[in-house]
Amino acid sequence: MLRFAPPLALFVLAAPLACGLMGTVLPAFGFLPALGGYQLSTRPFADLFGQPGLWRSALQALMIGLLTTAISLAMVAGFVCAWYGTRAFRLIQHLVSPLLAVPHAAAAFGFAFMIAPSGYLARLFSPWATGWERPPDLLVVNDPAGFALIAGLVIKEVPFLLLVTLAALPQVPALRSLRLSQSLGYGRMMGFMFTAWPPLYRQIRLAVFAVIAYASANVDVAFILGPTTPQTLPVRLVGWMNDPELSMRFMACAGACLQIAVTAVALLIWVALERIAGPVAEGICETGRRFRRDGFARLAAGGMMAASALLVFGGLGVLALWSVSGLWQFPSALPDALTWRTWQRTGPALSGPLATTIIIALAATAISVAIALACLQRENETGRTGGNRALALVYLPLLVPQIGFLFGLQLLLIAGDADASWAALILVHVVFVLPYVFLSLSAPWRAYDGRYEAVAAALGAPAGRVFWRVRMPMLLRAVLVAAAVGFAVSVGQYLPTLLVGAGRFPTITTEAVALGSGGDRRVIGVYAFLQMLLPFVGFALATLVPALLFRNRRAIRGL
């Protein structure tokens, strides 16, 4: 049975990807019989390049992908170099880590509520410090250059990169390298940067690539925070995909091909930058400078990290407050009155999407955990990890722009008359949930001391009993945490739900994003609050269940 697990995982990840890409590329060249396209042509591309502002949109997507990644990586690298091994490190790490579970849309809404001219920060300082009786007419959210979008992406990519880095740290002799370079007289930050960072970066490189792919092709955050005149390429593509004009779908597919190219170019530029950064760093290193006076840089690195986390938490708090606020005009820092009205009003409309969200997330998570467990158990039996090739495969759905294959998938499902079914929706969620579950579970799984299993087997326990009675209980926390990660990822999915669900399966996330950032803050507050509450409940259960189950077992209860 387990023998089939790795091929199954391969199929689940690669089949939708391959079919979807094919379903995108063929219509891009005019071929899609179901919609009347029987002949190959370059017409869709001609239409595409005739769109006003296309190159600006494409260039913007490229820049946003690269800048988001560069800033996020710089923040994480700066922070790790400056503070690794200290108490402050652990403190900020605990502050930032939970942000990984917050869906992008909720974080983006919270961020918008903080930084908008009428947002919470302006309210806190108005009118006493700023003199603003009314919000200034400043274009902060939805700015044409996309700075708000980049910032909104950075606050979510930083926790991701930090967690990946934390997972990689034990695999490099970071602390020893740091001590050694310090004893040679190097400042803490640059000492770490010169000695421990390069091997660390090699470990997290795929994750960095995933950030580039995600940021350059993002739809939901761009919809909330991104420029509107014109919108970024991915947002425009989704618009074309939903246009009443059929020919627009061909053009949308051509656009998706362009998006793949944009992401690919972004990745190539990044690789080129890596090539340049190496020798540059070497050159600096060879000057022999010790960079001992790094106090300010360290403060800045830690401060930016803490500030970005606090901004998100603040935003989420403000979201929650808006959801129960009555009239709340600028520049009041607090609402005139608190009321459950918005919750009561939206309540009936919430139950359906809430149930859909939970059902899809539970099913996709259960399937993903089962596949990941089977793969890891198979790996345990054969002693082969599959190495970097397997890892690259797991990352594959994260490296291809979602739009690139979801368009094709949607068209294929329509052609096969199978659109908008629970099964299709759950499977497409698995494509995105499985990688995260696998990445989250594989580290503790592989770190497990196999001698426990040897002891159990030697005591006469058959393989099944060893698995269920020894390994699973001991790794229960890790499995539940991986499940919580998967649940959070599923809850946060926007584009797959929108496209494959064909609008027939509204979830909390699709409903929230549809509201946009400018709408009624109370209602946005309700949806975004629920959006962040669901993953939180998942993680709370992942912590509480083992704590209760093993409350008398000090070594593994966790709390």
Add this chain to the structure above:
Amino acid sequence: MTDLIRVTALTLALTLSAGPAMADPDPADWNAVLEEARGQTVYWNAWGGSTQINAYIGWVGEELEERHGVRLVHVKLEDTANAVTTVVAEKTAGRDEGGSIDLIWINGENFASMKRQGLLFAPDWATKLPNWRYVDVENKPTITVDFTLPTDGLESPWGMAKLVFFYDSARTDAADLPDNAADLLAWAKANPGRFSYPQPPDFIGSSFLKQILIETVADPAVLQEPVDEASFETVTQPMFDYLDRLHPHLWRSARAFPKDYPSMSQLLADGELDITFAFNPAEASSAIANQLLPDTLRSFTFSGGTLANTHFVAIPFNANAKAGALVVANFLISPEAQARKQDPEVWGDPTVLAMDKLSAPQRKLFEALDLGIATLLPDELGPALDEPHPTWMSRLEERWSARYAVGN
């Protein structure tokens, strides 16, 4: 699951009838319609951008389930054009039965497009609905002529819309308010950054364009005809000149626009905008009732008239639950549903019914409504301007996007 049931039911029906297709329900035989509708699930594709409206649709669903055993699912759209897309795709794919949409909230260009392409449930069904007898066909011409096109009973009305402006009387002096497009431009110059409109193709934003077009066009009569490509530039030139002059004085200097009218209401509440507008005279009272805006909010219109229309529901030709959809459409024009809809606490959307066609207790439902302090009375609403032919809207949106939304 429901899909599975639907497929099974369809297969079964096909096997049993062994004919080409099931007979379509006939609204003239209403009891048969009710019987067929029982147990059906109606997928209603309707714009989902307003919480109040969504809540109202939710209520409709509960009532229908209870009264007629019809399950209503609100498929929330950002743009009604998406529903048209779906039906077009289904027709192209040869899905002439068991379509995924049973009812569409529709008017104007989308209705025109579906009617032209033969995508609508065809016979004149709307006028055969039992509750049609209450509809105010006589005094509300937009009920039978939708954006210059005869409705031909292919869509059933469920609400009236008129462009109405709002302001906060605590901030803005009523004496300074604009009374036409030219005034509005002067007002915007005097109050920079305090006015904007939703970014077309949002339908409120597009409606604003049409209002300006009607006010600036040399001969409004050409708007009642389809767009003539040869003269389009000339006809619309004054409108775009107007916008060119207006934009520098708009909110964010027109480098960004609000997404839709709920966004404008939020901006009004935040004190970023001073004048907003909506396609619903009761929007102001509704916003006060829902504590979104202060009770100093008031409404006004232009004395020369503002855009007015009716919104409808239509059934796609391949709808899976036509009988259920008919029952929903009929319920929507029942006095009870219409009165609830007009309550500002609920939604505030004006009724399509004629008061003199109702019985005394039915009329009481409407008379009991407190329309709210900020709602203009029917005689204060000013003249209604007719919608241009639907072709104008899409052409205007296209030109607008190319001109203002590509960041050049």
Add this chain to the structure above:
Amino acid sequence: MTDPSATHATGLRLENVAIALGSRTLVSVDHDIAPGDVLTVMGPSGSGKSTLLAFIGGFLDPVFSARGRVHCNGTDITGAPPQTRRAGLLFQDPLLFPHMSVGGNLVFAVPPSVAGRTARRQRAGDALGDVGLDGFFDRDPDTLSGGQKARVALARVLVSDPAFMLLDEPFSKLDAGLRDQIRRLVFERAKARRLPVLLVTHDAADAEAAHGALIELAPAASDGAGP
């Protein structure tokens, strides 16, 4: 007692066992261990001595290749799954299952032939008593001292009714004083049950206390060699 040419119907017999990693032979052994006897394999870390144990126990990592046969009490167990070999394993860590109570660890080990919950708990309780830990049944293993944990690990092995014992430096992590005590206890119990014992260690004191045959492995760099 360790005459390699004699065939024992009882005891543990390692017949021309050789384990290789790729083309490099790590260890090769040809030896019989009589019931109650101890064979000590000594060598520095990395010399392949733990790999030998893994092979005999039946959980050799597939990256290694092995030749030769292993017989236990006259039965060839070379290809048998680990569950049926009845190997009593002790590692340098006690490896008590942290999610089970002390008693639960022992009950897990009681052979399935002992039927009934009460009987199995009774057997486990007796085994605890045997190593001087009466009344520890419901304790959390994590709350025990190092010596107590080592005793529980021994009791767990003994209660599983093993056919032979494989000891992988089981005393190396214990304090000097405790080490003698536990070592004596383990050898004493093995002897009493007439279990053949294979001990791998790098501590000469272990080898001395074992009073048995000794095989010394060369460092990893050169080929492993028998006596």
